[in-house]
Structure formats: structure tokens, C-alpha cells
Amino acid sequence: MSAHHLIVAPILIPFVAGALMLLYDDRQRKAKVAISVGSTVALLLVAAELLVGSKGNAASGGNDIGFYLLGDWAVPFGIALVIDRLSALMLLLTALLAIPTVLYASAGWHRQGKHFHSLFQFLLMGLNGAFLTGDLFNLFVFFEVLLAASYGLLLHGSGQLRIRAGLHYIAINLAASLLFLIGVSLIYGVTGTLNMAHLARIVPTLAEADLPILHTGAALLGIAFLVKAGIWPLSFWLPTAYMAGAAPVAAMFAIMTKVGVYVILRVSMLLFGPAAAASAGFGSGVLIAGGMATVAFGLLGVLASQGLGRMTANMVLISSGTVLGVVGFALAGGGPEMLGGALYYLVSSTLATGALFLLIEPMSREEGGIAAMLALTADAYGLDEAEEDEPEVGLAIPGTLTVLGLSFGACVLALAGLPPLSGFIGKIAMLAPLLAAPGFDPLLGWAFLSLLFLAGFATLIGLVRIGIQTFWATDGSVPKVLALEIAPVLGLIALLVTLTVRAEDTLRYMQATARALHEPAIYADGVFAAPRVTEGSAAP
Amino acid sequence: MEIVLSLAIGILAASGIWLLLRPRTFQVIVGLCLLSYSVNLFIFAMGRLTLAQPPIMPKGGFIxxxxYADPLPQALVLTxxxxxxxxxxxxxxVMMASRGVxxxxxxxxKESEE
Structure with missing residues (x-):
């Protein structure tokens, strides 16, 4: 067991960086970009170190629960940050998505409004905090941090569409937060604790009469997270909001649905895992049905979408619905293998949707809409004079389209789940154990499988249609794309390729993560073993 | 006291939800406020209802x-x-920006077309 200060770093680094950037005027973009990129790179290093640390050694059974006691209170009382394999994985994914997004934004989007980089860092702080915390109420606080930052980011660039989408987005999230609070307080009322590890221990011992209240609380809590995860029918806000957001914002939002999925996975495996006696498997039916409905809804949405933005937002729905469905299966006793596959799929699809969101704007630039608008806002703000010229790269005419086309093709392969890219491996790793799992109606497994393949097919049709319109049916005018805009996309695709080439290693990590999730005792015992820095009554 | 508090929470929540579903932004924000009041009262009630009991214990000795009242829900409500x-x-x-734009x-x- 380990306790070191590195665990709090993923929260502190973006917090300090974001606060520091508030001191600078918005015209000092170079400094802001430098701080922002530095912060995200530092986050990546810390996340990688934590990930390696959470693998533990042979003595700890390959699972090392790291912890950080804020305020140094003994475990069930104070707030603890906990890092295990799953948290470390999500931290790493956040950092991997954040670096390309920041780079992309620094090519121009960050001029469109105020304090883009600060808001972005606060969003990262909220995300990392939500992944690290081991306390339900603290989770609420970090959720509000990330939501508050996301409200600002969604409105970045302003405009009628964004304000309208932002209004709906904020109203829905405020209402969901209230449900979150009701759920948390119900759980507190029954169990008398909000520490997740403590809850995992208390739930199996609860009296029969208390279970309905606990389940009500957990269900309300679940609704709050499922709104974020975009499960059908709580997902109608999502495509519009994601489509309205500026490109880098939408790319970062690709991970926001995964926060909801993460919390569902974490809390339900801890509280309602196989060890939870009477409550075991609570909510699995809803997750399976909801996940499948979400995939179906996303599939239809992809086919119905006219623009690439709305289509990609619907792919976010498909990805989130798939993972939710598999979480439901795993919760119902499907075994850790499929969950490991689902985690792999989650990483792959998050990176791929992120890359696609970044591609949208360069691909549609020739239509003149956004490029013209960019120039216009820059004029309106009168900010351009003091700055140096953009680092434009005169890519040759066929070069631009080739690079864009190949990147787009890679995203199509990854999202539609076609070989050779990682989407295919993720689907196989999920579905093969699902069909082999005993205890399920094989019809259900096959239904899920066919739904996923239909979704992949719809993705293929939708994206190919857009691709043909963009790359083959163009008339002459070729978009001018900066190297700084295409490099992040290429970086994300390189990550997808790495994920494919090193599939065995990553899958092994995911499988071990899924196995650890199936044994909540590892998490609970790990947290309870946390020693305080000062023992006993050393505090005055 | 229980019946008064639960009625208060219920009425606040019901009015809040009704207002939240109305088409005007002002109604929505008032609805959200009422809902959050009811949720805050609800959190408070989850620490069990007590009258005139302090939440902070004096130092030393077994108590x-x-x-004593449960201090945790009070801290949660404050947050x-x-x-x-x-x-x-x-x-x-955002509402005001939307009104302006x-x-x-x-x-x-936009106004709904009847």
C-alpha cells in the first residue's frame, strides 16, 4: 500500500495552472498556451507514473490501492483520494485526450472568447477529481467543478446556437445535480457514511427493511450519472450540445460521458457486486436495456444526421450505450473478461470520437462558414494586431486532402469497429466473453451483438456518406489547414494505432482492472488500511 | 414536526418541478431555486430531526x-x-444572454407556433 503526494497532483496541477492563467490578460496567448500545454504534459507524466504504480507487484496481487487522506483524518471520516487501476486508467485517458485538444485549440479557437485555457484546466481538475475521489459527496463537488467549467466552455465562442444549447445543457445538469444530492442524502440516511469503501462494507450487512431506501437512493444517484452518460431516454440534450460546442470543446466533451460511465461502474461494482448479498446485481437490468436502447437511438441518429457534428455526437451515444450495456451484463454476473474488453473499447472509442470532433472543422472549412466566422470574431475583438502571424504551413494541395482523408478513414475504421484498428479488437474482446458467459439468455447476447454490428454498419454508412461529400464531390477550392490543427488528430490516430499494436498488453491491463473491480474487497481493504500521517492525538 | 417538514419539502418540490417544465426561462430558474430548497431541506432531514441540540460536542470525556444533532448533513447542506x-x-x-440574443x-x- 502506498501513500504519496503524487496522487493529489492531478487535481492541483490544473488548478494552479488555471488560476495562474487568470492573472494574464487574454492577449498573452503564447504564455497561456505554454502554461496550458505544460500543465497537460505534466498531467500525462503523473498519470503514467500513477498507472505504473497501481499495477503493484506480485506481493499485492497486481493491485495497489494508493490513497491520499485530505486533512489526515482516519479513513471512514475524512475525505480520501483513492487511486486504483481504473482511476489511473481514466486519468491517463483524460491527459491523452487533453494534450491534442489544447494544441488544436491553440491554432485559433482559443481566440474566440475569454479564458478558454483557464476553463479548460478547471474542467481537467474536475475530471481528475471525479476519477480520484473515494467519497460520494466529494464526487458531487468535483462534478460541479467540471460542470461549471463545461458550461463556460460550451458557451465559448458565443452565438445563438451555443447559447440555446447551453441553456438546455445547464438546466438539465442542474436538475440532475439535485437528483444526485437526493440520492446521496438517502444513502447517507440509511448507511451513515458516504465513503465508497465504507459503503462497500456496510451494504451487505444492511437490514432487510433498509434496502428499499438504499436502492431508491442508488437509483436516483444512478439517474444523475446516466444523464451525463447520455443513456436513452435521458440523452436528447446531448447531440445538440456536442454539436454546438467549439471543436476542441466537443473533443474534450467526448470524455464527459465517460465520467458518468466511470461512476456507474465504480459505484455499482462496489455497492452491488456479487458480494452484496440481497442487493447483488441491482440495476443491471436497467443498464442492459438502457444501454441497448441508447445504441439503437444512436444508430438511428447517425443515419438521420445531415452534418458530421451531429453524427459524431450520436457516435458518442453509441459508444456510451455499448459500455453501459456491458457494465450491466458484468453486474449481472457476466464475469470480468467482457468488462475488460469494454474498458478497452471505451478508451479506443473516446480517442476516436475526440479525433473526429477535431476533424470536423478542417473538413468543412472549404464551405467558408467557420473560417470566415473566425476571421470575423478576431476582427470584432480587435485582438489580432498585437500578435504574430500564425504558423501557417503551406501544405501542397493534394497533401491537405490526402492527410485529411486518411485521418478521416482511420476514424471511420476505429469507430465502425472494422479491422485492423482498435475498435474491432475492443468489440471482439467484449462480445466473445459475452456469448460464452453462462447464465444469460443466449438470445440477449446475440441481440446485443447484432445491435452493435448494426451500429457499426450505420456508423460506416453515415461516415462514408460524409466522406464522399467532402473528399470526392468537392469542386476545386481546397481548405487551408494548419499543421497545428492536423497534428493533434494525427497524434490521436497514432494512439489508436499504438492501442492496436500493443493490444495484448493493454488488454491484459484492462482484464486485471476488471478482475479487481469484481472484488470490491480489494478496494475497501486497501482504503481502510490507509494509515494516517500523524497517529492518534498528535493534532492539537 | 415530521409532517410539517415533509409537507414543506413536498410542496416546494412539486412547485419546483411544475415551474421547471414551464416554457419561460424565468419560471425555469425559479423552479430550480424551489427544487434546490426542497433538496436542501431533504438532506437536512436525512440527519434525523432533532430539536435544540448542538451539532458540536464539547472536548473530552464520553458523550x-x-x-447531539448530526453535523455531517449540516455541512453537506452548506456546501x-x-x-x-x-x-x-x-x-x-446565460438566460440573460439568451434573452439578449x-x-x-x-x-x-423562439416562440412556439400555436
Whole structure:
């Protein structure tokens, strides 16, 4: 067991960086970009170190629960940050998505409004905090941090569409937060604790009469997270909001649905895992049905979408619905293998949707809409004079389209789940154990499988249609794309390729993560073993 | 006391939900405020209802916890109030921007066609 200060770093680094950037005027973009990129790179290093640390050694059974006691209170009382394999994985994914997004934004989007980089860092702080915390109420606080930052980011660039989408987005999230609070307080009322590890221990011992209240609380809590995860029918806000957001914002939002999925996975495996006696498997039916409905809804949405933005937002729905469905299966006793596959799929699809969101704007630039608008806002703000010229790269005419086309093709392969890219491996790793799992109606497994393949097919049709319109049916005018805009996309695709080439290693990590999730005792015992820095009554 | 508190929570929540579903932004924000009041009262009630009992124990010696109010829900309510106040203020700003940009206070940014 380990306790070191590195665990709090993923929260502190973006917090300090974001606060520091508030001191600078918005015209000092170079400094802001430098701080922002530095912060995200530092986050990546810390996340990688934590990930390696959470693998533990042979003595700890390959699972090392790291912890950080804020305020140094003994475990069930104070707030603890906990890092295990799953948290470390999500931290790493956040950092991997954040670096390309920041780079992309620094090519121009960050001029469109105020304090883009600060808001972005606060969003990262909220995300990392939500992944690290081991306390339900603290989770609420970090959720509000990330939501508050996301409200600002969604409105970045302003405009009628964004304000309208932002209004709906904020109203829905405020209402969901209230449900979150009701759920948390119900759980507190029954169990008398909000520490997740403590809850995992208390739930199996609860009296029969208390279970309905606990389940009500957990269900309300679940609704709050499922709104974020975009499960059908709580997902109608999502495509519009994601489509309205500026490109880098939408790319970062690709991970926001995964926060909801993460919390569902974490809390339900801890509280309602196989060890939870009477409550075991609570909510699995809803997750399976909801996940499948979400995939179906996303599939239809992809086919119905006219623009690439709305289509990609619907792919976010498909990805989130798939993972939710598999979480439901795993919760119902499907075994850790499929969950490991689902985690792999989650990483792959998050990176791929992120890359696609970044591609949208360069691909549609020739239509003149956004490029013209960019120039216009820059004029309106009168900010351009003091700055140096953009680092434009005169890519040759066929070069631009080739690079864009190949990147787009890679995203199509990854999202539609076609070989050779990682989407295919993720689907196989999920579905093969699902069909082999005993205890399920094989019809259900096959239904899920066919739904996923239909979704992949719809993705293929939708994206190919857009691709043909963009790359083959163009008339002459070729978009001018900066190297700084295409490099992040290429970086994300390189990550997808790495994920494919090193599939065995990553899958092994995911499988071990899924196995650890199936044994909540590892998490609970790990947290309870946390020693305080000062023992006993050393505090005055 | 229980019946008064539960009635208060119920009426606040019901009015809040009704207002939340109305088409005008002002109604929505008032609805959200009422809902958050009811949720705050609800959190408070989850620490069990007590009358005139302090939440902070004096130092030293064994104390019967039944004589004290549960301090945790009070701390949670305090946090929840601060956060919902801040987010509501943010929402108000967006509402005003929406009113300014679209010229209407309808939540969809345009009047519904009857």
C-alpha cells in the first residue's frame, strides 16, 4: 500500500495552472498556451507514473490501492483520494485526450472568447477529481467543478446556437445535480457514511427493511450519472450540445460521458457486486436495456444526421450505450473478461470520437462558414494586431486532402469497429466473453451483438456518406489547414494505432482492472488500511 | 414536526418541478431555486430531526451521541447551498444572454407556433 503526494497532483496541477492563467490578460496567448500545454504534459507524466504504480507487484496481487487522506483524518471520516487501476486508467485517458485538444485549440479557437485555457484546466481538475475521489459527496463537488467549467466552455465562442444549447445543457445538469444530492442524502440516511469503501462494507450487512431506501437512493444517484452518460431516454440534450460546442470543446466533451460511465461502474461494482448479498446485481437490468436502447437511438441518429457534428455526437451515444450495456451484463454476473474488453473499447472509442470532433472543422472549412466566422470574431475583438502571424504551413494541395482523408478513414475504421484498428479488437474482446458467459439468455447476447454490428454498419454508412461529400464531390477550392490543427488528430490516430499494436498488453491491463473491480474487497481493504500521517492525538 | 417538514419539502418540490417544465426561462430558474430548497431541506432531514441540540460536542470525556444533532448533513447542506447558488447565478447570466440574443424569454429561443 502506498501513500504519496503524487496522487493529489492531478487535481492541483490544473488548478494552479488555471488560476495562474487568470492573472494574464487574454492577449498573452503564447504564455497561456505554454502554461496550458505544460500543465497537460505534466498531467500525462503523473498519470503514467500513477498507472505504473497501481499495477503493484506480485506481493499485492497486481493491485495497489494508493490513497491520499485530505486533512489526515482516519479513513471512514475524512475525505480520501483513492487511486486504483481504473482511476489511473481514466486519468491517463483524460491527459491523452487533453494534450491534442489544447494544441488544436491553440491554432485559433482559443481566440474566440475569454479564458478558454483557464476553463479548460478547471474542467481537467474536475475530471481528475471525479476519477480520484473515494467519497460520494466529494464526487458531487468535483462534478460541479467540471460542470461549471463545461458550461463556460460550451458557451465559448458565443452565438445563438451555443447559447440555446447551453441553456438546455445547464438546466438539465442542474436538475440532475439535485437528483444526485437526493440520492446521496438517502444513502447517507440509511448507511451513515458516504465513503465508497465504507459503503462497500456496510451494504451487505444492511437490514432487510433498509434496502428499499438504499436502492431508491442508488437509483436516483444512478439517474444523475446516466444523464451525463447520455443513456436513452435521458440523452436528447446531448447531440445538440456536442454539436454546438467549439471543436476542441466537443473533443474534450467526448470524455464527459465517460465520467458518468466511470461512476456507474465504480459505484455499482462496489455497492452491488456479487458480494452484496440481497442487493447483488441491482440495476443491471436497467443498464442492459438502457444501454441497448441508447445504441439503437444512436444508430438511428447517425443515419438521420445531415452534418458530421451531429453524427459524431450520436457516435458518442453509441459508444456510451455499448459500455453501459456491458457494465450491466458484468453486474449481472457476466464475469470480468467482457468488462475488460469494454474498458478497452471505451478508451479506443473516446480517442476516436475526440479525433473526429477535431476533424470536423478542417473538413468543412472549404464551405467558408467557420473560417470566415473566425476571421470575423478576431476582427470584432480587435485582438489580432498585437500578435504574430500564425504558423501557417503551406501544405501542397493534394497533401491537405490526402492527410485529411486518411485521418478521416482511420476514424471511420476505429469507430465502425472494422479491422485492423482498435475498435474491432475492443468489440471482439467484449462480445466473445459475452456469448460464452453462462447464465444469460443466449438470445440477449446475440441481440446485443447484432445491435452493435448494426451500429457499426450505420456508423460506416453515415461516415462514408460524409466522406464522399467532402473528399470526392468537392469542386476545386481546397481548405487551408494548419499543421497545428492536423497534428493533434494525427497524434490521436497514432494512439489508436499504438492501442492496436500493443493490444495484448493493454488488454491484459484492462482484464486485471476488471478482475479487481469484481472484488470490491480489494478496494475497501486497501482504503481502510490507509494509515494516517500523524497517529492518534498528535493534532492539537 | 415530521409532517410539517415533509409537507414543506413536498410542496416546494412539486412547485419546483411544475415551474421547471414551464416554457419561460424565468419560471425555469425559479423552479430550480424551489427544487434546490426542497433538496436542501431533504438532506437536512436525512440527519434525523432533532430539536435544540448542538451539532458540536464539547472536548473530552464520553458523550452520548443521541443528545447531539448530526453535523455531517449540516455541512453537506452548506456546501450544496453554496454550489447551487453559484450555478444558479451562472444560469441567470446565460438566460440573460439568451434573452439578449434571441429577443425572447422562451427556453427554445423562439416562440412556439400555436
Amino acid at each position: 452520548d451521541p443521541a443528545l 450544496a447551498i453554496v454550489i447551487s447558488f453559484a450555478t444558479t447565478a451562472l444560469f441567470l447570466v 434571441t429577443g425572447t424569454d422562451h427556453v427554445d429561443g
